[in-house]
Amino acid sequence: MIARYLERGVAAGTIAGLAYGAFMGLVGNPLVAYMEAAAHHDHGHEHASAVAETTTTIVSIGSGVLWGILLGGLFGLAYYFLEPSLPGAGTARAYVLAGAGFLSVSVAPWLLLPPATPGAQQALDTGTRLLVYAALMAVGALVSAAAVLAYRSVAARGRLVAAVAAVAPIVILGVAASLAAPTATANDALARELVAAFRGVVVLSQAALWLLVAGCFGWLHRRGGSDSTTARDRTSASNA
Amino acid sequence: MTTSNETVRDRIDRARLELSPPQILAVVALTAALGFALLFLQEPLAHDSMHNFRHAAGITCH
Numbered sequence: 001m002i003a004r005y006l007e008r009g010v011a012a013g014t015i016a017g018l019a020y021g022a023f024m025g026l027v028g029n030p031l032v033a034y035m036e037a038a039a040h041h042d043h044g045h046e047h048a049s050a051v052a053e054t055t056t057t058i059v060s061i062g063s064g065v066l067w068g069i070l071l072g073g074l075f076g077l078a079y080y081f082l083e084p085s086l087p088g089a090g091t092a093r094a095y096v097l098a099g100a101g102f103l104s105v106s107v108a109p110w111l112l113l114p115p116a117t118p119g120a121q122q123a124l125d126t127g128t129r130l131l132v133y134a135a136l137m138a139v140g141a142l143v144s145a146a147a148v149l150a151y152r153s154v155a156a157r158g159r160l161v162a163a164v165a166a167v168a169p170i171v172i173l174g175v176a177a178s179l180a181a182p183t184a185t186a187n188d189a190l191a192r193e194l195v196a197a198f199r200g201v202v203v204l205s206q207a208a209l210w211l212l213v214a215g216c217f218g219w220l221h222r223r224g225g226s227d228s229t230t231a232r233d234r235t236s237a238s239n240a
Numbered sequence: 241m242t243t244s245n246e247t248v249r250d251r252i253d254r255a256r257l258e259l260s261p262p263q264i265l266a267v268v269a270l271t272a273a274l275g276f277a278l279l280f281l282q283e284p285l286a287h288d289s290m291h292n293f294r295h296a297a298g299i300t301c302h
Contacts, residue, residue, distance in 0.1 A: 206297060
């Protein structure tokens with residue numbers, strides 16, 4: 001049974017990853033290249049890259065596809081284990097899990113380390129930022145778990161009350177993050193509007209990736225039947 | 241849904257029965273390798289090749 005969930009997760013992730021790879025090729029690559037050029041033009045120094053631009057373009061598209069596959073595979077595995085405790089009915093649970101994934105993998109780290117614009121000067125060194133990023137992923141996962149537990153604990157009182165209870169831990173995370181020392185990135189080389197637009201594109205594209213993973217997974221799940229180890233396996237075995 | 245009377249604990253027990261330790265290890269190793277390469281690998285050639293992707297995905301970078 002777990003193998004089927006993993007299969008569906010990887011399949012959903014491949015579909016979402018291909019869409020995200022296309023997005024990388026059509027939007028991500030040109031946008032980053034444009035911002036890099038703009039930042040360096042104003043800054044007056046050229047950043048030497050270790051590889052050719054074509055390599056970056058192609059590998060970035062490929063990484064986008066792999067990113068979808070990784071998230072989809074993890075999603076399938078997590079869904080297998082957590083399905084019994086996720087709120088909602090049927091494949092609505094997939095969207096709850098995708099929301100939790102988006103919160104853990106992206107939103108929580110972004111609260112302290114907002115998507116870095118090309119050419120921005122970072123206040124912290126790379127090693128520290130990687131540690132902070134990983135720690136915030138764990139915090140995001142804990143907050144997601146707290147939100148689900150809060151929802152379940154008051155679910156009997158109605159959906160609205162439960163939804164409010166579920167939002168509470170997420171709001172607390174947001175407030176706590178805004179009180180913590182913000183990680184300063186100097187973006188003076190780029191217009192404020194351009195930085196905001198770039199971040200908006202990053203946030204929306206990641207949200208869309210998760211939505212696509214959940215949507216495709218739910219679709220494959222409905223087609224395959226959610227508990228297909230027993231009945232279906234036996235049927236296919238006897239047909240073979 | 242078939243899951244109504246199942247718990248997370250049941251799912252873990254079931255996975256233990258269905259998977260052999262080498263299979264679990266393979267999945268964990270593959271996931272870790274892919275995750276590390278995409279998110280954390282800072283080696284200049286790898287890093288610069290994935291540069292646009294990391295910026296566009298909002299993953300921490302250089």
